[in-house]
Amino acid sequence: MSASNTVYLNLREMTQVHRKDVYVKDVGSVYCSNPVIQSKCRAMKIKSIREDGQHCYIESALDVIAGLEQLDPSIQVNNVGKVEYIIDYHPPKKPIPGWQWAKTVFVCIIGFCGAAFAIMTFNNDVNVTDVFQKVYRLITGEKPQGFTILELSYSVGLAGGILLFFNHFAGWKLNTDPTPLEVEMRLYEENIGKTLIQNDSRKEQEVDVS
Structure with missing residues (x-):
């Protein structure tokens, strides 16, 4: 077999498509030292979707x-890729102006309120206010009157710590490492793919859970 006729196929685990005709190039990568064979393989149709819904x-x-x-x-x-792969078909939709921004704003509000509630309940649970009052009295020998430098430094440090931990603010990053949110999203996508494949392999099979 000539080396120029060897084709290397690398399929992704999950690919989202918006066309009913799916080709090899849509779901993975193909390499061959012969460019004619490579182009022919990339353009091969592998599925025609009949359903209209997602x-x-x-x-x-x-x-x-x-x-x-x-x-x-x-x-x-x-x-050299996946043995089983997923085609996630989404019917083409007309873009709705401002819809993406509206979803982003909604998620930001939910995330902000949820994080604020979690921080407040934690502070109340451990009684941070009393701890700061005792620390202030031990250091200065005086009873604190209202908010002190401790509350201010705690608030600033908390915000700074969140930015450092998530390693992302607008378009600015401390380093090239993926952020914790990116890592969790990739793990979530991998778990979805594995679950879909496992559920499909169990169809019409009796599973003994005893």
């Missing part, structure tokens, strides 16, 4: 490999 389809890389080898019997396909 739906996830669990597909096998073996079907893609079989299709590529039928397309050109002279090639040999090496799969």
